Structure formats: C-alpha cells, structure tokens
Amino acid sequence: MSILKVSKLVKRFGGLLATDDVSLTVEEGEIHALIGPNGAGKSTLINQLCGELRPDAGRILLGGRDITALSVPARVDLGLGRTFQVTSLLDDATCRENIAMAVQAREGLNFRIWDAVAGRARLWDQADAMLAGTPLAARSGTPVNDLSHGERKQLELLVALARKPRILLLDEPMAGLGHVESQEMIERLREIGAQTPMLLVEHDMEAVFALATRISVLVYGRIIASGSVAEIRENADVREAYLGAEDELC
Numbered sequence: 228m229s230i231l232k233v234s235k236l237v238k239r240f241g242g243l244l245a246t247d248d249v250s251l252t253v254e255e256g257e258i259h260a261l262i263g264p265n266g267a268g269k270s271t272l273i274n275q276l277c278g279e280l281r282p283d284a285g286r287i288l289l290g291g292r293d294i295t296a297l298s299v300p301a302r303v304d305l306g307l308g309r310t311f312q313v314t315s316l317l318d319d320a321t322c323r324e325n326i327a328m329a330v331q332a333r334e335g336l337n338f339r340i341w342d343a344v345a346g347r348a349r350l351w352d353q354a355d356a357m358l359a360g361t362p363l364a365a366r367s368g369t370p371v372n373d374l375s376h377g378e379r380k381q382l383e384l385l386v387a388l389a390r391k392p393r394i395l396l397l398d399e400p401m402a403g404l405g406h407v408e409s410q411e412m413i414e415r416l417r418e419i420g421a422q423t424p425m426l427l428v429e430h431d432m433e434a435v436f437a438l439a440t441r442i443s444v445l446v447y448g449r450i451i452a453s454g455s456v457a458e459i460r461e462n463a464d465v466r467e468a469y470l471g472a473e474d475e476l477c
C-alpha cells in the first residue's frame with residue numbers, strides 16, 4: 228500500500244486551474260521529487276495535502292485512510308509531517324527546547340506550563356538524541372533568533388521529525404541556502420529519507436537529482452511526466468517545459 232495516494236485532485240482559483248486532475252503516490256522508502264516552473268502549482272498541491280487548502284475534487288489517502296476532509300492537526304496526528312512553517316518554531320526558545328516541545332506534542336502531554344516540560348529529563352534526552360550527529364549538535368542551547376537561515380531550516384526539519392511522521396512533505400528545503408548549507412541539507416535529507424518517505428518540492432536540480440528515487444513534473448497544474456532521474460533528464464516534454472533552459476536539467 229502507498230503511504231500517500233493522491234487521486235484526481237482538482238483546485239481552482241477563480242478561472243485558474245491550479246491543480247488539474249493530479250494523481251500521484253509516495254511509496255515506502257521513496258523520495259518522490261515534484262519539480263516544475265514557477266507558478267506550476269507545486270505549493271498549491273502541498274497545501275492541499277497538508278490540509279491548508281481544500282481541494283475542489285479528488286481524494287487524498289494516507290496509509291489507505293481518506294484524509295481529504297481532515298483538519299491540519301488531524302493529519303499531523305495521523306503521521307503527515309511538513310517542514311518550513313515558520314510558525315512552528317519559537318524564536319525565543321533554544322533549539323533543544325523547540326525539539327522537546329515537539330516531542331511532547333507527539334506524546335500528547337499537557338505542556339501549558341513550561342516548567343513542567345523543563346523538569347522532564349526524558350524529553351530533554353530525546354531532544355538531545357535527535358540533535359546528536361546533526362549540523363545543529365553544537366547549537367543545542369542557542370535561541371532560534373540567533374540561528375542562521377540554514378540552521379533554522381535544519382531545526383524545522385528536526386522539529387517535524389520529532390513528531391515521528393510516516394511521510395514528510397518538503398516545500399523547497401534548499402531555498403535561500405548557500406552552497407555549503409545546501410550540501411549539508413542534501414546529506415541530511417538523504418539520511419532522513421532512508422527512514423521516512425518524502426514528497427520533495429525543490430527548484431535545486433542538483434538536490435533533486437542527488438536525492439530523488441522518482442521525479443514528477445508539474446506544469447500548469449498537470450503532471451506531464453513521471454519517472455526515474457534518467458527518464459526525466461531525457462524527456463523532451465520536460466525540457467520543453469523549462470523553455471530550453473537545458474542547463475537547469477543537466
């Protein structure tokens with residue numbers, strides 16, 4: 228069974244068909260990359276999968292269960308992970324505190340009183356275990372406010388993982404990263420992808436070609452091609468869709 232199965236999804240904004248009968252799956256062990264020019268409808272699709280936008284037609288199944296009508300939090304509880312919601316980080320709290328809170332949210336404990344969290348050695352242990360061996364290991368006690376853009380993206384990824392998602396939806400995790408930070412992010416995503424399947428929306432073709440087990444190409448709301456890295460690189464329609472910007476695909 229597919230972890231995520233999207234069937235005939237449709238989303239209109241007035242006269243614009245932003246999602247035009249999109250069907251796709253994400254399987255266990257897969258990093259399924261979704262690429263396409265600006266305005267193709269990638270974010271619109273991700274927002275429907277997370278529950279932030281309601282589709283006009285079609286179905287979304289998570290682990291075989293129909294989640295099309297469920298709220299964002301209900302989807303998160305069922306194992307749908309998403310990164311890069313800026314609001315998911317507390318700017319004044321440290322990296323470790325942000326992760327501990329996400330661990331606690333997963334465990335369904337009451338964390339209205341921060342002191343109650345601080346007292347729980349087990350939460351800290353889990354937060355420390357998640358930080359160990361990541362690019363943020365030495366920044367555990369640093370407040371989010373003092374992190375670089377790249378570090379912040381790494382933390383958002385850790386916070387999403389603290390919920391132990393069954394699948395991760397990533398909307399442009401490389402955006403705004405420098406070369407070294409991008410390489411670090413690619414490495415991290417490769418490690419994470421070995422455990423957790425992903426739907427990866429990304430402009431950075433180096434990252435896509437390095438990570439994807441499958442690539443789907445979205446143009447004007449439609450998936451025009453889907454296949455392996457080699458198949459997509461050779462696909463004439465895909466090259467056409469990138470308006471001859473062949474360098475982008477090489």
Ligand code: ADP
Pocket residue numbers: 240243245263264265266267268269270271272
């Ligand atoms: P991408 O992420 O691939 O760049 P988007 O999903 O952001 O593309 O946008 C797809 C199309 O839908 C674009 O033409 C965009 O202008 C339009 N669009 C996105 N969100 C809205 C909205 N809330 N209302 C109206 N049009 C929107």
Ligand code: MG
Pocket residue numbers: 269270271
């Ligand atoms: Mg987008």
